[in-house]
Amino acid sequence: MDIDYKSIGFKCGLEIHQALDTGKLFCNCSSAFVEKGEFTEIKRHLRPVAGETGTVDASARFESLRKRNFIYHAYKGEACLVEMDAEPPHDINEKAKKTALLFAMLLNMDIPDEIHVMRKTVTDGSATSGFQRTALVATGNDKSYLDTSKGKVYLENMSLEEDASKIMEKNGNKVHYSLSRLGIPLIELGTAPDIKDADHVKETAAKIGSLLRSFPETKRGIGTIRQDINISVFDGARTEIKGWQDLSRIKLITENEVRRHLFLLDLKSELKDKGIKKIDSVPVDVTDIFVNTKSRVISDLIKRNAIVLATRLTGFNGILKREICPKKTFGRELAEYAKSFGSNGMIHTDEDLSKYNLVHEFNLLKEKLDACDDDLILIIAETKTIAEQSIGAVIKRTKYCLKGVPEETRIPNHVTATSSYARPLSGAHRMYPETDVKTMRITSDYLAKIREDMPETLESKRERFEKDLKLNAELASAIITSPHLSYFETITQNNKNINAKDIANFFINTLSDLKKRENIDISKLSQTDFEDMFAQISEGKLLKYTISQFVKIKVKHPELFATEIITNYDLAPLTESEVKDTINKIIIDNPKAPMGAIIGMSMSKLKGRFDGKMIAVIVNNLLLKNKN
Amino acid sequence: MYSKKIKDLLETEKIAVGTRLSITIDNKTTEGLLLPNADDCAKDIITLKLDSGYNMGIKVTGDTTIKKSDTHTAADIISEENYELGKKRDIKKLVFDKKKPKASLIATGGTISSRVDYKTGAVHMLMEPEEILTTTPELKDIINLTSILSPFRIASEDMTPSEWQNIAELVAKELNSGAEGVIVTHGTDTLHYTAAALSFMLPDLKKPVALVGAQRSPDRASFDGAMNLVCASRYITGNIAEVAIVMHATMNDDYCLINRGTKVRKMHTSRRDAFRPINTLPIGTIYACGKLDIIDNHYKTRDNRQKVIADTRFEKKIAMIHIYPGINPEILDYHIDKGYKGIVLNTTALGHVPMATMDKNLSWLKALKRAQDKNMTIISASQTLYGTTHAHVYRSAVEMEKLGIIFVKDMLPETAYVKLGCVLGRTEDKDEIKNLMLTDLAGEFSEKILPKSFLY
Structure with missing residues (x-):
């Protein structure tokens, strides 16, 4: 049964977390998020915090924390004393800060005159310090919204924060974390509850994702963009699904959560109808x-x-x-x-x-x-x-x-697209200033200066590729979301005599065919490899018909230069007279063969070293000539 | 402090720090709690704590309107007020068990008793000692803390010999009034100086004294001082009657080192396991559960019958000079002219100062002779830290010794500085000074240096 979102009073806002590949936010460690190889292990406990007695019963909190052992794995190059909570944070990563501020400007958001880094208390062990560092970098206004097919979705706030450690294993009271993710910069963007339905959730998330990917500093791949989905329906309460990672199924998890809300509301009225006014269960x-x-x-x-x-x-x-x-x-x-x-x-x-x-x-x-x-x-x-x-x-x-519906933070199950109880929904987080990081004055001069580096959005790239490079809509859409977008741009720029469509086709279709059908590991090829190959094409030393073959050889023999591959494997284009000689020989050797067979034999002999359409014409001409 | 412009604006609207206000610029209104202007913030910017918990700064221009806000205060902000310092009513005191060994705590300040004022964001070193204890409730299962003293609350870089004297007197008083041991909480920067001072000032100590600091403050869930306090409370109920620094042994929260007060030094600016034994091994290791492993069994043992007398005499007219290439001897002349009674030279390696520089003006020979003539006590302690000084390996040291400079072997320069003050406080006799400086009073010399002690 379809859900009538309007009639159920659906309210929904998203919070998008995008990881940046700028190095970590408060130290010089890599943001590659590698969890392999040599590592050091650090064992820690967390404690109730002094001054917390006002709201939390310290001894109860203490009991719950005492039993937990946190074991942190620090992989070489991925963590230093800062992640180990053994050194104060360094100054904020300038590149990450700039990216976040540019993104805020792109979305017409307001940037504070002074940015303060805060500590947000977390005691699940995911931060060695017991808090996560975060800074509000932009707030919304009446001009900061996304235009979507179902109306405006306003953007409320943006922060730049450090990612938490990733849980590796939970074994009784022992929790293993990897420090590789801790400290990777995250842009967190929150929308107003303007989202109309589950399809709209997907559209909004996709739109924000695409804008984020306009920035070369954003990380790509699974887990580098995560969505928190806030949902409520009439008479219900807000729940937050934290850390959804699969855009293609975000509609499904939203629907499932809405169905859960509706179930709970139905149950409430059913119990009421049954006359149950109080649940008196005791253990x-x-x-x-x-x-x-x-x-x-x-x-x-x-x-x-x-x-x-x-x-x-x-x-x-x-x-x-x-x-x-x-x-x-x-x-x-x-x-x-x-x-x-x-x-x-x-x-x-x-x-x-x-x-x-x-x-x-x-x-x-x-x-x-x-x-x-x-x-x-x-x-x-x-x-x-x-x-x-x-x-x-x-x-x-x-x-x-x-x-009815309890206010909760819920953890998603990516297999079933359902969610599970994690903890009560926290109100505003208790935050206090990160006194180890100085506050940042943001002047209009500074903003004007960094604005010069505003990247072109993917959307405007797509339009430009269609208009200037004459790509069709499908190819243009594909290339802007391709991991090879930057290669495509460099190569089209450097080889104006090659049809951009051929280059796009290569990255979108040829490469994925090679990967899917022939299991060729194209990840072994670098941007330079592709640039060299297209330079050969540009100079007429290689034809587009043989590039699949070229790629296969290059993957197998990465040590060979482009020119060596062409020479050693006979990939150089043939001249018309060479082609004529070859075809003539085939005709003479096969005097009784019909024209189709001659074309077939010629094609396979000349495999891609000459325009295929021209081969048929040449065979035809030569046969006619011989007849005469 | 905010600029005069902002102060005037706030005063007109009768807005004090902590008030909820709304700031309107270009039709956009932001609401939040007014925070004081932090030291590193621009003066023309108002700092607000928003309902989301974030702080941000808003520049005040001509068109800015600031008003008291009458919207209700967000619930989280009300609870923030509870975290304001100095509201003792919120501190739930630990109830101790009278059957456990009686102990005292002397809290002197430092990271271990600092926390951010959640409301204003300022860092305070004003925490009530009771508040530290809420982070470490398991102390009540180990000791009966009957006396909690807080003579002053200062950062350890602000400690002076006067504070050492004060702490030593208090420790003696507590031990003599029946405490089985004393824990002193202290900043870490100069913790090893205080440890050495207590070692010399409590010469006939027969009960344990533990000095404890923290590298992470107690407002963090990763507060390292908690385990240090637990291990220290185990230590002071034990049998080792020494002044010791009891702090993390490793980067892990697993156990502490018991480091002799005269042979320990802060060797890292920020790691939990910063305090390392130098030229010796730790007395032992101690776990939160009470497990004690002795590494070096040369220690005094407990004798509860014996009173301790604090000998806090100290000559404050002393100094420490770090020797480096190019150091001008006029630095020493200055101290001679100012009437200093003794100087510890943090000499290079085996104990050298420049004596035969190419530029004669940079040789210390003349100045050292002058110091000798003025009866100044000069100590040579090695800045290399590891290893011992030696007066006979190189010629310059031979000459230095001739000038009456006392080479204090493997004693740490910081310990030598403290000891010099104590010795000069006790005697003016030249021979006795030398004799005392070279006599082991509080374990400051190692009989032998074992290879394992290097970079322990």
Whole structure:
């Protein structure tokens, strides 16, 4: 069923995070994001922060943090003492700052007169310092918007921040992080909630992505651009899906999230209709029922000191089976709250209990918890604290069913395009100044000076390629998003006698054919290799018909110069008289062959060293001449 | 401080720092909390904290209108106020267990007690010692902190011998009133000077004293001082009756080194494991869980019955001069003229100063002779740090020794400076000075230097 976005009061804004390839934001390490080879390991803990007692119960926070060991992998060249939180940050990366400010200007945003770098508290271990450095570099105004097919999408704010470490492995209380990503500059651009529907999400994200890629400093490839999607519907609340990476399926994750919201709102009214005004579930220790269980899962856990806690959800029978969005049941959704406290999940009466060998025990539970057929029973078996916290979280979440959609930050699953609970939605982040980095005065003179380096947008490039280089619309669109765009531009510039269409065709079609059909590793070729090849074509020493062959040889023998390839592998174009001689010989050798066969034989003999269309003409002429 | 123009504007509108205001320029209004003008900000720019938490600066021009804002204060900003310093009510005090060993804490300032004022963004060294403890609640499982003193709160670069004397007196008082050990929190820049000072000023110490600093402040979740404090509290409940710096052993949050107060030096400006033993091995390593591994068993042991008397006599008219190529001896002449009683020369390698320069004016021979005539005590301690001085390998040193310069072997220059002050405070007798300077008073000499101690 299609979603009628207008009638459900859909509200949506995006936050785009684009990584820059300028080197790291506050040190001189590479922004290549390599996680290979030699590395140093650093083990750290994080702590509750002094002065935090106002809002957070320090000892509870302490307990939750104490158990976690963070292990950081520092790969050679990718991290220094700054990433290890063992040296103060250097001055901000000027190139990254300039790129962000140019991007802000391109979008007509306002740039503050003074930029302050802030510390944003993060205690999940992803930043060794316990905070992420970020600076507001632009704010929106009535002229800063994207023109889209469904109206204006206003841009609200832009910041330049450092990326966090990437989690490598989570193993019990040990979390492994790689420092390679920590400190890579990110441009974060937030839109107003002006997005109309899921298609529009994709259009908006694509548009921002394309503008960002107008800057050569932006990183390309998977994970270098991430979208946070903020969604709400009428009567619901805002949720934020953090770090979506797949533009082609951004529509699907949006739809799935909307369906989840609608499910929760429907559930709310259903419970209301059922007359359920309060959810009075309480956890009950039922370990005794499971002491002699035949269920392997539970008996193993009990052997390892687990207790079993159960609770009754009045009127919930059947509800946990339902799909909250495609490919995900409400039961799985609820289990995620338990998992966030370290448990492995839960077992409940909306599941096939025979597969756990627990039918008997649940019958006993039904009696013990005084449950009727309309009720649901769930259990969590874990060590005491984990079990208590987990079942508490599940009950708390269930209670929220009477209110609707909880405000949450959610983590996406890129395979199913669904999202899972991560943490409550944080309000404005508690930020305080990064006193180790000096504030930056941004004068109008400085802005005027950097504006001279404003890149041409991809959109205007596309128009220019169509108009000046006579590329058709399809080819022009393809080349502006191609990773070889800069090669294309240099080569067309340097070889004006070659038809730009042939050059574009080579980068868009020939290369991808070679890669896909013949598995040729074109990544081995550098810009110089391509430039050399086209220089040969420009000088008439190589014909466009043989460039596939040329590329294959070059990949296999990277040590050979272009001229050597042409000579050693007989790729040099032939003169008309050489062609005539060859064809004449074929005609003489095959006196009885029909014209088609002669053309075929000539073609294969002269493979690409002469214009194919001309070969047929020459054969025809020669045969006619011989006849006469 | 803001420029006069801005100050006048704010005064007319009766806007004080911390007030929510709206600034309008070209029809665009920005709202936020007025922050004070930080030191590195331009004076004609107003700093606002926006509701998003970001700070930004807005230039005030002729067309700028500034008004108090009557929109409600964002919830996060209200809670920001709770982080303002000096509001003691917000500090939840740790409750200690009376059954644990009695201990005292002397907090003197430094990174370990600094944090940003969340509201204004200024860095303060004014934290209540109790607030440091909230970051390290496990202390209550180790010690019973009955006395928390804060005689002053200053950065360690601002410490002077007067503060050393003050701390030494307090330590002695606490130990004599029943504390099993004392933790002194301190800035790290000159922590090793204070460590040496306490080592010499508490000569008959029979209880542990731990000096602890931090390279990351407690407003960061990565605060390294917490583990240092935990390990220090383990140390002071133990049996080693020495003044020691107890801080990170490695880049990891795994264990601390127990470094003797006279043989330790800050060897890195910013790493957690900056404090390294020089020309010796650490006394041992200590883990947060209390595991203690002894590396060098030459240490005094606890004797709770014995009182400690602080001998804080100190001659402050002393100086330290770093020797470098081209150094003009008039620097020494200056000190002679000013009546300095003693000088530590941070000499090159085995203990040399320039004595036979091509330019005769740059030779120190004459100035050193003059210093000798004026009865000044001159110490040669090696700026090379690792290894010992030696008066007989090269000729210049032989000549220096003839002039009465005291070569203090493998003693660190900083330790030599502190010791010189203490010795000159105790005696004026030339022979006794030399004798005391060369006698091991607080483990400042190594009997032998083991190869493993280099770059430990």
